Amino acid sequence: MTETKANYVNGEWVSSETGETIDVENPANPSETVARYQQSNAADAAEAVEAAVDAQDDWATTPGPERGRILREAGNVLADRKDELTDALVAEEGKAHAEAAGEVQRAIDIFYYFAVKAADLGGTTKSPSGRQKNLYIRQEPVGVAALVTPWNYPIAIPVWKLAPALAAGNTAVLKPASQAPGVAVAVAEALDEAGLPDGVLNVVTGPGSTVGTEFIENEGTDAVSFTGSSEVGELVYEQATDAGKRVQTELGGKNPTLVTDSADPAEAADIVANGGFGTTGQSCTACSRAIVHEDVYDDFVAELVDRAESVDIGPGDDHEMGPQVSESELESTLDYIDVAENEGATLAAGGEVPEGEAVDEGYFVEPTVFTNVDHEMRIAQEEVFGPVVAVLKVSDFEEGLEVANGVDYGLSASVVTDDHTEANRFVDESEAGVVKVNEKTTGLELHVPFGGFKRSSSETWREQGDAGLNFYTIEKTVYDNY
Structure with a gap:
């Protein structure tokens, strides 16, 4: 009972x-x-x-x-x-x-x-x-x-x-x-x-x-x-x-990770995957935008797709990534995936309800990666609240910073770089209440302030x-x- x-x-x-x-x-x-x-x-x-x-x-x-x-x-x-x-x-x-x-x-x-x-x-x-x-x-x-x-x-x-x-x-x-x-x-x-x-x-x-x-x-x-x-x-x-x-x-948030040309693509993909697919993407600090320098873009995308496709999906008691919390949340995520495809983004990984005995009844969705995303697309501007990462290509650090700040939200942001000057500039110029260097956008210490800028707070x-x-x-x- x-x-x-x-x-x-x-x-x-x-x-x-x-x-x-x-x-x-x-x-x-x-x-x-x-x-x-x-x-x-x-x-x-x-x-x-x-x-x-x-x-x-x-x-x-x-x-x-x-x-x-x-x-x-x-x-x-x-x-x-x-x-x-x-x-x-x-x-x-x-x-x-x-x-x-x-x-x-x-x-x-x-x-x-x-x-x-x-x-x-x-x-x-x-x-x-x-x-x-x-x-x-x-x-x-x-x-x-x-x-x-x-x-x-x-x-x-x-x-x-x-x-x-x-x-x-x-x-x-x-x-x-x-x-x-x-x-x-x-x-x-x-x-x-x-x-x-x-x-x-x-x-x-x-x-x-x-x-x-x-x-x-x-x-x-x-x-x-x-x-x-x-x-x-x-x-x-x-x-x-x-x-x-x-x-x-x-x-809410529309949290970016900026990947510069000095970053290791595999390390950057680990950081983005952990921030974007962890907690099934259902975190206000989840990474939903990877803003990547053109010199490392292709390698980064390959690494991120590999991680998305290797996530073990199923009930949370014995799998790596659980379901979305409700049918309405799942439908919202699937709607955003359709919107992104209709606007011309390329579906590079995921995007479907998974199949299999472990996932046939719940509100599951595959970790999803979109490439060829334009900064003005809804997938790059609006909070999805699911395991969906939009990858945007930029030509240099300046453009990357501009894209990172170019949304209505400002909760969490991270940069992956081996360039100390770029790291400090990102900290100084990022329009977010939480800024991280070479770390995922999610995860907070309990003894320091937490809050956002703009519509995030x-x-x-x-x-x-x-x-x-x-x-x-x-x-x-x-x-x-x-």
Whole structure:
């Protein structure tokens, strides 16, 4: 019998007042229902916000080391359940087992990191201009944080929003994506087991149009953090700012890897393949454009095609690349492949739904490489969110940099080069929030800021590390004449 999961509100596991549920299917085997979750409505979301508001004052005055102890213990609970949560992530989202295990470990590490940071929060002391005075700055929580998270990193992203929010003394309401909410619910279970007071975290599953909108617009929430598509994120930003809230959005990308004439084509192909085909291309930082110097273009294409054709596709529990998360995501990728061919790009590898017993039921697509791509084609301008890499030929570094920057997005970018001057110029002139040299566009350290430029971000507040804490705190300056 399929298990039905409840919402977590005010320290209790409760059903939605709608009485309806959401079935989550296994994208590698859509006939298999993995679990059921609450199909909540705005009233359920409002109840969660009320619980967070009621709990906020007590949590804000809880000493930082005590908040950190709870976060650390939640990390321990997740560590004890790592194998179980990895399997759950594979079953709901389709991610390959090694990638899923790495994501669960990242969530654990984030809890440990912010557990330590919670004890350091407080403020700074400055020297006053007069005698018998104190002058200091206090860091205080913003209040109630509304967190709306995506399906592609269904445990890492909720935790990298939630951990700094809780460490700083905020309470939170969380709406995970309906395609894969199970591991976010497990985070609530871990925090509950760790001793988090009632109402400090509330998790409500359901549609973004009802639950998410209520979280964003409810007068009880003070800050909104959203990760998802640029189209939805721009609406969220407008909703939140109209309501006078602090807001951060992390959105889409059209991430380039520039391969210069000094690069080794095989090494560059490894970097692009890992960045473009890893996580089935379902990452906002995935490499979707390889911009390649004409002198190494042919060799690079041959190497990249070889890697695309050698990827082992199948269910994530025992294959290298899993399915797309849903039928609609698969159809979107296949539509972009058709568009690219119709616009005149050359299909050099993949582009089809694979055949075989292991892949005959799920939402699988072959790793795909397009060549002879023009910079103005949609395949070179729009986010695909599948394992599709467009290869563009350029005549020199200057043209390559111009093409790399010539899109509406600016999330992650990389350059593959043995020329130190070119590497430094790329870092200086790249219009992206994350810039890498001789590395894939995907993969992030948890203790440094993350965010994009242009349509990839609201360009207001960064996530992760100290920057993540800054979003969830507000400064109060104190003049004490004793």
